[in-house]
Amino acid sequence: MAEKYVYNFKEGKKEMKELLGGKGANLAEMTKLSLPVPPGFTLTTESCKRFLSEGQTIWASLDNEIESHLKELEQITNKKFSDRENPLLLSVRSGAAHSMPGMMDTILNLGLNDRSVIGLAKTTANERFAYDSYRRFIQMFSDVVLEIPKVHFETIIEKTKKKKGVELDKELDGNDLKEIVKKYKEVYLRETKEEFPQEPIVQLRLAIKAVFASWNNPRAVFYREMQGISKLNGTAVTIQAMIFGNKGDSSGTGVVFTRNPLNGDKKLFGEFLLNAQGEDVVAGIRTPNEIAELKVLMPKGYQQLKEAAKTLENHYKDMQDIEFTIEDNTFYLLQTRNGKRTAQAAICIAVDLHKEGKITKEEALMRVKPQQLEQLLHPNFALKAIEQATHIAKGLAASPGAASGRICFTAEAVEAAYEKGIKTILVRQETSPEDISGMVKAEGILTARGGMTSHAAVVARGMGKCCVAGCSEVTINEEEKTLKYKGGILYEGDLLSLDGSTGMVYLDDIEKTKPALGGKFTELMGWVDEIKTMAVRANADTPEDAKQALEFKAEGIGLIRTEHMFFKEDRISSVRRVILAGTVQERAKALGELLPMQKDDFYQIYQVVEERPVTIRLLDPPLHEFIPVKAEEIRQLAETMSLSEEKLKDRITELNEVNPMLGHRGVRLGITYPEISRMQVRAIMEAALEFKIISKIEVQPEIMVPLISDVKELVYIKKEIEDEIKKVFIEKGQTLTYHIGTMIEVPRAALTADKIAKEADFFSFGTNDLTQMGFGFSRDDSGSFISEYIEKNILEKGPFDTIDQEGIGQLVKIAIEKGRQAKPNFKIGICGEHGGDPASIEFFQQLGLNYVSCSPFRVPIARLAAAQAAI
Ligand code: PEP
Ligand code: MG
Numbered sequence: 001m002a003e004k005y006v007y008n009f010k011e012g013k014k015e016m017k018e019l020l021g022g023k024g025a026n027l028a029e030m031t032k033l034s035l036p037v038p039p040g041f042t043l044t045t046e047s048c049k050r051f052l053s054e055g056q057t058i059w060a061s062l063d064n065e066i067e068s069h070l071k072e073l074e075q076i077t078n079k080k081f082s083d084r085e086n087p088l089l090l091s092v093r094s095g096a097a098h099s100m101p102g103m104m105d106t107i108l109n110l111g112l113n114d115r116s117v118i119g120l121a122k123t124t125a126n127e128r129f130a131y132d133s134y135r136r137f138i139q140m141f142s143d144v145v146l147e148i149p150k151v152h153f154e155t156i157i158e159k160t161k162k163k164k165g166v167e168l169d170k171e172l173d174g175n176d177l178k179e180i181v182k183k184y185k186e187v188y189l190r191e192t193k194e195e196f197p198q199e200p201i202v203q204l205r206l207a208i209k210a211v212f213a214s215w216n217n218p219r220a221v222f223y224r225e226m227q228g229i230s231k232l233n234g235t236a237v238t239i240q241a242m243i244f245g246n247k248g249d250s251s252g253t254g255v256v257f258t259r260n261p262l263n264g265d266k267k268l269f270g271e272f273l274l275n276a277q278g279e280d281v282v283a284g285i286r287t288p289n290e291i292a293e294l295k296v297l298m299p300k301g302y303q304q305l306k307e308a309a310k311t312l313e314n315h316y317k318d319m320q321d322i323e324f325t326i327e328d329n330t331f332y333l334l335q336t337r338n339g340k341r342t343a344q345a346a347i348c349i350a351v352d353l354h355k356e357g358k359i360t361k362e363e364a365l366m367r368v369k370p371q372q373l374e375q376l377l378h379p380n381f382a383l384k385a386i387e388q389a390t391h392i393a394k395g396l397a398a399s400p401g402a403a404s405g406r407i408c409f410t411a412e413a414v415e416a417a418y419e420k421g422i423k424t425i426l427v428r429q430e431t432s433p434e435d436i437s438g439m440v441k442a443e444g445i446l447t448a449r450g451g452m453t454s455h456a457a458v459v460a461r462g463m464g465k466c467c468v469a470g471c472s473e474v475t476i477n478e479e480e481k482t483l484k485y486k487g488g489i490l491y492e493g494d495l496l497s498l499d500g501s502t503g504m505v506y507l508d509d510i511e512k513t514k515p516a517l518g519g520k521f522t523e524l525m526g527w528v529d530e531i532k533t534m535a536v537r538a539n540a541d542t543p544e545d546a547k548q549a550l551e552f553k554a555e556g557i558g559l560i561r562t563e564h565m566f567f568k569e570d571r572i573s574s575v576r577r578v579i580l581a582g583t584v585q586e587r588a589k590a591l592g593e594l595l596p597m598q599k600d601d602f603y604q605i606y607q608v609v610e611e612r613p614v615t616i617r618l619l620d621p622p623l624h625e626f627i628p629v630k631a632e633e634i635r636q637l638a639e640t641m642s643l644s645e646e647k648l649k650d651r652i653t654e655l656n657e658v659n660p661m662l663g664h665r666g667v668r669l670g671i672t673y674p675e676i677s678r679m680q681v682r683a684i685m686e687a688a689l690e691f692k693i694i695s696k697i698e699v700q701p702e703i704m705v706p707l708i709s710d711v712k713e714l715v716y717i718k719k720e721i722e723d724e725i726k727k728v729f730i731e732k733g734q735t736l737t738y739h740i741g742t743m744i745e746v747p748r749a750a751l752t753a754d755k756i757a758k759e760a761d762f763f764s765f766g767t768n769d770l771t772q773m774g775f776g777f778s779r780d781d782s783g784s785f786i787s788e789y790i791e792k793n794i795l796e797k798g799p800f801d802t803i804d805q806e807g808i809g810q811l812v813k814i815a816i817e818k819g820r821q822a823k824p825n826f827k828i829g830i831c832g833e834h835g836g837d838p839a840s841i842e843f844f845q846q847l848g849l850n851y852v853s854c855s856p857f858r859v860p861i862a863r864l865a866a867a868q869a870a871i
Contacts, residue, residue: 021236023095040240048234264348395471403444411438558853666707767832
């Protein structure tokens with residue numbers, strides 16, 4: 001028997017997404033639930049894969065399957081596909097396993113031709129409707145199958161409306177539309193040199209082929225890459241009997257979410273259009289009505305929608321995004337899927353669904369994507385600043401957050417500005433999938449047309465990007481590159497600010513503040529702490545960072561990079577003199593100047609961190625970062641050091657390294673200049689003892705040695721450190737518990753971790769350097785080629801963002817195993833950038849790390865990711 005490539009809706013279920021695509025699987029599920037779904041069938045993703053791999057042709061057995069399903073559909077609907085009088089018309093829609101908003105294409109009213117349009121007009125006694133359907137079909141078919149620019153068709157409609165002196169499409173009558181159809185077919189002939197295809201089965205074959213082929217169009221490929229979903233088979237194609245929302249004012253079409261996707265409120269949220277077809281709402285061509293108005297205009301339809309929404313939400317146990325159409329007061333469902341939502345809504349809905357008894361705490365936690373939290377941590381406009389700002393227009397609050405930047409009217413302009421480090425706002429009449437690369441790189445998005453479910457709104461929310469949509473108070477001329485508002489005009493490059501939470505548009509850049517988190521966020525994060533087993537610490541170098549980290553509930557500090565303290569203006573000169581000193585005495589003098597400053601740095605951090613563990617890393621600078629380069633700096637330093645400029649320049653030359661990141665840094669510096677390490681541990685301990693006396697709080701300093709590759713380095717430096725600490729204890733007549741550990745960031749250290757563990761109290765993986773040295777990719781320079789590695793499928797992800805489990809991850813694994821062989825309960829953490837990356841956190845949980853440490857703003861993300869990894 002030939003392989004099965006086509007399933008009717010009764011044969012599928014929601015679990016078959018990989019095969020039937022999200023749309024096909026959910027239509028099948030709704031059919032199973034006896035909800036009002038127009039009948040249809042789905043060509044599988046496997047058939048797309050075969051089509052693309054076999055020279056883009058439809059093979060005989062697939063043709064047969066399609067035909068027999070068509071016959072079945074004719075029977076169910078009691079209509080004939082190529083009938084002149086009562087034609088069966090179809091919608092042809094793509095649908096991959098993951099939803100790809102706006103990426104793939106839809107054709108409605110397929111099956112219409114010059115003959116059946118007359119029949120349709122007659123049987124429905126509605127000429128306007130028949131010709132409106134036909135002109136839509138020609139336009140969609142031309143766009144999807146032949147990529148004839150939409151503008152050719154839109155111009156014809158605009159001209160007809162102008163000639164007639166009307167504003168809305170629905171004010172055109174049957175005769176106008178008949179004329180439009182004629183002109184559309186002329187465009188088709190002009191553009192393709194062929195007549196518009198009249199045979200329905202030919203139309204269908206061409207449409208299926210085009211949808212399959214669109215899987216590989218560049219914008220679909222880009223979207224999949226961006227979302228990290230490159231490994232799918234292809235798109236399914238769903239073919240369904242048409243339901244008409246454009247039959248008059250007792251018909252309509254809309255999109256609703258079962259709860260508010262912006263804030264999570266338990267209330268239907270969405271839009272509809274009377275006398276329109278589905279694409280009008282989603283494409284944002286007409287600005288739709290709010291769903292509440294449907295209650296007044298079509299009470300029966302509204303009631304059915306409400307009931308269907310409840311059934312679907314209870315069944316899927318999640319907020320649903322539903323497409324519906326009402327034909328002559330009869331309600332139909334055309335799609336359901338789990339709705340995209342903002343972080344705020346995701347949290348609210350997850351917490352509410354748990355409280356309603358629909359999902360467990362664990363399921364609730366899994367419903368929030370850790371990266372999404374970043375949105376919540378995004379800044380808002382400062383209240384004071386917003387009071388003084390110049391408000392120029394208001395649109396729809398489509399995706400929350402505050403953004404400022406320079407106006408760009410094209411995605412290309414955004415990308416060019418981004419390369420130069422310039423922040424931008426993408427301003428478009430309405431966005432389309434071609435704009436995605438610009439949307440990713442803009443700070444925010446403003447559109448003049450389109451509703452809450454328009455492309456711009458949906459995509460921006462998915463990305464967590466600030467967006468104001470449907471701002472009809474401004475006039476955008478993309479060709480002239482101008483934005484006109486009541487009272488002025490703006491040009492490309494002018495500054496603009498958007499508030500995606502209120503829909504307000506302002507002139508200029510506006511000061512922003514940190515958001516306040518509370519309520520359901522706190523509740524959810526409480527569950528996180530009950531479930532996670534790995535601790536989350538923060539990398540912080542200043543008391544402010546430490547404070548921020550603790551506000552986000554970091555359980556300690558996992559890394560203080562002390563070299564960052566050395567850059568401060570009041571001490572850089574002393575630091576330079578330490579490095580460039582010609583004698584031990586000179587160095588001792590400069591270190592003497594640094595000691596009180598370092599002590600104060602640590603004291604201030606202890607005041608914030610108190611009894612929580614705090615890992616302080618000894619100096620790890622690539623030396624070149626501290627050496628003066630400007631002539632004036634060299635002159636001044638020479639003067640302070642009582643040296644000639646020539647002599648100082650000679651010393652600078654001596655210190656010059658070809659490969660500073662592999663050079664005289666980390667513990668290597670401590671070995672050649674142990675007095676630097678001694679000064680630092682003295683500052684650490686003196687500050688801790690003084691803090692203990694004053695506050696009665698015992699801090700837990702963990703002194704960390706960077707960049708060791710051999711246990712003997714650790715033994716050497718440990719002796720120096722311990723000797724200095726002993727001195728401090730004697731001088732102060734007091735002691736304090738402390739630990740000395742090491743970073744594992746050189747591959748050789750990972751491979752000899754058993755020996756190193758014997759000398760260390762803890763390990764912390766420096767996965768930034770471990771990745772750098774393991775791959776041999778420079779941390780600072782590899783950005784230029786890594787993106788190409790990803791494009792060419794050599795790497796799946798950037799190894800500095802997500803840990804490479806296969807290689808670098810194995811070094812981590814070996815080091816943990818060896819370390820714990822030597823000391824069974826050995827404490828091990830990670831403080832490289834991967835400590836804040838959810839995918840890496842999952843891996844670290846599997847390896848049994850005790851904690852991850854990341855930048856303060858990623859602490860909530862890491863906590864949630866750690867909880868998810870523990871489930
Ligand atoms: C690391 O290498 O991962 C690390 C945390 O240290 P740094 O980034 O300071 O080199
Ligand atoms: Mg490092």
